Amino acid sequence: MRFLRLVWSNLLKRKLRTALTILSVFVAFLLFGLLSIIQESFNAGVTMAGADRLVVRHRVSLIMLLPVTYGARMRAVPGVDAAVHWTWFNGVYQDDSRNFFGTFPVIPEDFFDMHPEYVFTDADRAAWLSTRTGAVVGRALADRFGWKRGDRIPLNSPLWIKKGEGAWEFDIAGIYEGSKPSTDTSSLFFRYDYFDEARADGEGRVGWYMVRVKDPDRAAEIAAAIDAEFANSPYETKSEPEGAFAQGFIEQIGSIGTMLIAILSAVFFTILLVAGNTMAQAVRERTQEIGVLKAIGFTNSRVMVLVLLESCSIALIGGLGGLGATWLLSAGGSPVPSVLPVFYLPTNAIVTGAVLAVALGLAAGIFPALAAMRLQVSIALRRQA
Amino acid sequence: MIKMINMINWLLQIVSVTGFSVRTIPHRGGASLAAIVGIAGVVAVLVGVLSIAEGFRAAMTVKGPDDVAIVLRSSADNEMTSGLGREEVRLIADAPGLAQDANGPMASGELFVMINLPKRSTGTDANVPLRGVERAAGAVRGGLTLIEGRNLELGRSEVIVGAGAARSFAGLDVGKTIRVGQTDWTIVGVFTGGGGSSESEVWADAAVLQPAYQRGDSFQSVYAKLASPESFATFKDALTADPRLKVKVLRQRAYLAEQSTMLTGFIRSIGYGIAALMALGALFGALNTMYSAVAGRTREIATLRALGFGAAPIVLSVLAESLVLAVVGGALGGAVAFLAFNGFQASTINWQSFSQVAFTFAVTPALLVTAIIWAAVIGLLGGLFPAVRAARLPIASALREG
Numbered sequence: 001m002r003f004l005r006l007v008w009s010n011l012l013k014r015k016l017r018t019a020l021t022i023l024s025v026f027v028a029f030l031l032f033g034l035l036s037i038i039q040e041s042f043n044a045g046v047t048m049a050g051a052d053r054l055v056v057r058h059r060v061s062l063i064m065l066l067p068v069t070y071g072a073r074m075r076a077v078p079g080v081d082a083a084v085h086w087t088w089f090n091g092v093y094q095d096d097s098r099n100f101f102g103t104f105p106v107i108p109e110d111f112f113d114m115h116p117e118y119v120f121t122d123a124d125r126a127a128w129l130s131t132r133t134g135a136v137v138g139r140a141l142a143d144r145f146g147w148k149r150g151d152r153i154p155l156n157s158p159l160w161i162k163k164g165e166g167a168w169e170f171d172i173a174g175i176y177e178g179s180k181p182s183t184d185t186s187s188l189f190f191r192y193d194y195f196d197e198a199r200a201d202g203e204g205r206v207g208w209y210m211v212r213v214k215d216p217d218r219a220a221e222i223a224a225a226i227d228a229e230f231a232n233s234p235y236e237t238k239s240e241p242e243g244a245f246a247q248g249f250i251e252q253i254g255s256i257g258t259m260l261i262a263i264l265s266a267v268f269f270t271i272l273l274v275a276g277n278t279m280a281q282a283v284r285e286r287t288q289e290i291g292v293l294k295a296i297g298f299t300n301s302r303v304m305v306l307v308l309l310e311s312c313s314i315a316l317i318g319g320l321g322g323l324g325a326t327w328l329l330s331a332g333g334s335p336v337p338s339v340l341p342v343f344y345l346p347t348n349a350i351v352t353g354a355v356l357a358v359a360l361g362l363a364a365g366i367f368p369a370l371a372a373m374r375l376q377v378s379i380a381l382r383r384q385a
Numbered sequence: 386m387i388k389m390i391n392m393i394n395w396l397l398q399i400v401s402v403t404g405f406s407v408r409t410i411p412h413r414g415g416a417s418l419a420a421i422v423g424i425a426g427v428v429a430v431l432v433g434v435l436s437i438a439e440g441f442r443a444a445m446t447v448k449g450p451d452d453v454a455i456v457l458r459s460s461a462d463n464e465m466t467s468g469l470g471r472e473e474v475r476l477i478a479d480a481p482g483l484a485q486d487a488n489g490p491m492a493s494g495e496l497f498v499m500i501n502l503p504k505r506s507t508g509t510d511a512n513v514p515l516r517g518v519e520r521a522a523g524a525v526r527g528g529l530t531l532i533e534g535r536n537l538e539l540g541r542s543e544v545i546v547g548a549g550a551a552r553s554f555a556g557l558d559v560g561k562t563i564r565v566g567q568t569d570w571t572i573v574g575v576f577t578g579g580g581g582s583s584e585s586e587v588w589a590d591a592a593v594l595q596p597a598y599q600r601g602d603s604f605q606s607v608y609a610k611l612a613s614p615e616s617f618a619t620f621k622d623a624l625t626a627d628p629r630l631k632v633k634v635l636r637q638r639a640y641l642a643e644q645s646t647m648l649t650g651f652i653r654s655i656g657y658g659i660a661a662l663m664a665l666g667a668l669f670g671a672l673n674t675m676y677s678a679v680a681g682r683t684r685e686i687a688t689l690r691a692l693g694f695g696a697a698p699i700v701l702s703v704l705a706e707s708l709v710l711a712v713v714g715g716a717l718g719g720a721v722a723f724l725a726f727n728g729f730q731a732s733t734i735n736w737q738s739f740s741q742v743a744f745t746f747a748v749t750p751a752l753l754v755t756a757i758i759w760a761a762v763i764g765l766l767g768g769l770f771p772a773v774r775a776a777r778l779p780i781a782s783a784l785r786e787g
Binding site: 016017021024027028030031060061062064090092097156158159161232234236248252253254259263266267270271273274277281339 | 419420433462599665
């Protein structure tokens, strides 16, 4: 205990320097935390992808439509368990393109079955099934606009013109939660029957299909069978596992994502270098004191532990503080819901961060600690600091 | 006169003390290097991230006079979500205010669709914009140059590809074919210019593309060359007043700027956000360095004060030392960013048009100036408090210290 008090008084010896060093480590770990959140958000689609799910889309491009009748033919392909269609509706709220979020017409019964990651209460399910103009919104989306069950939401779509005049209107029938923190709850789903009847053109055509296979190990084989089923038709398909599809989406962002991550990592290590140097310097300045400690009977290994404890405390206080600040920030929800709908600090980032903090403390302390250990008392006492 | 001498004396003091402290920087190697590295890091990151935004913005601008107009369906906010019938396209081309050439008004009805092509870098599918154009498309935009092969012949399944697209996506080489549905399209040429994101696109004859994408006789936009930049109002008013049309008319430059706001805004806020956080980290580093520089020279500073040097020269000398470190760091960081990022070729998806844009990172002089300013501010702030402490040292006890 007395030993720890010695560490503590060493830290307090130059309060300002200790504070500044802790703060720069704090900033480094705050950045690390934010980077982890952004990366997790980018990868949310891949992490959440079901191993037993395929995405089937038009072969030429995702923007081209497929016939709604393809669903039944897909279900008939051996190994296919279920198939549901999604369509990109491109809804815009209040005529402001910044109010952007995913909007999709789907068939509710099929949708519940295919996507257990969206969690509904029984009451909400029933309400949606009984309301033709009903829509369900994710928790993040509902919080973003302050929507409640029963609210009527008008949306405009530049892609889908409604028969007659006026905007599309939806009644909020339910609010779904995500089964995991990485589930994206920023979309609105509404009923396909309402959509298909009310749209002015494109009847009977849908965007893409989600297909569930019975045996995930045979996914590739079944994807090929589905594509073969529709080969040489006017609507050829391209099927791939959901994970690969989501990964492809990330690759579309391309080098920019990689670049940002590379830059952030460079930042992180620069700050660590600077902080580490300061910590090492603090120990070097105390050569004479260490000589005194040794003269009064401190063993070599004790001196080494003393120095390491000091550098590790700085690293841990700053590092855990930075991670804690990021965690608090993420608990408040996403500050940019349209860009990063999923916003939370993953547990493995907290663990990695804590390990990095200890590593920083050891790396910054080890050379001065070794030097302190090897120091000869007579030389140290003679030296002018 | 005495005032004058005092003034000169004061300046000489500043010069000699500053020269002294700057010359001794190398003796405090470790700490000074840490400050330099910290500030270089801030600058490199700021410049690096912003060069992405600059490059993207540059790819989305048009050079020359602002005399190209784009017509979209009134409810659409980009070409992707727009739709126009053949009759509407004809009405638009006949409106007043357009430039004329031998074949009539310079207007091109265009289709804007996507094709999946693998990226050269990763081999994964990307949404490559495929544009169906009419005869006048190249002339409307101006500056279109074929750098390889020849132009496409109307009525045939041929495409020309922009230089950015040819660079970024696999299989876009002259002589090869790409498959759209049941037909193969031959790549006959590579072009540069055309303004905006044209160089990221693949161009085909609109009339041949319509059936391949089941678009019947419809288009999505009209590109038109104005008789002069000023005739925009004439053209726009004629179209908006026409009861047969429900369209919006935009200048190409304004349209492109609007289409790039989301991505450049996102990258800029990330860039400045990170740089600000990092600047904070570097500031703490600089403060530490300068405090220990002052602490290490306690006796020296006290001696100078005892010899009659004023407080101001001491303050200024510490500030100057910190500024020198900061500017060296800034220059270093700027140079690193320039070497690492300038001219880096990339392509990314523009969510506003859901299509790929190929561009090159641009470290512009303006960015470098911004970076040096950031570095100088960090340096000044990092030097200020230590400088004040140095000036306030109690001379008698400081002389005894050390």
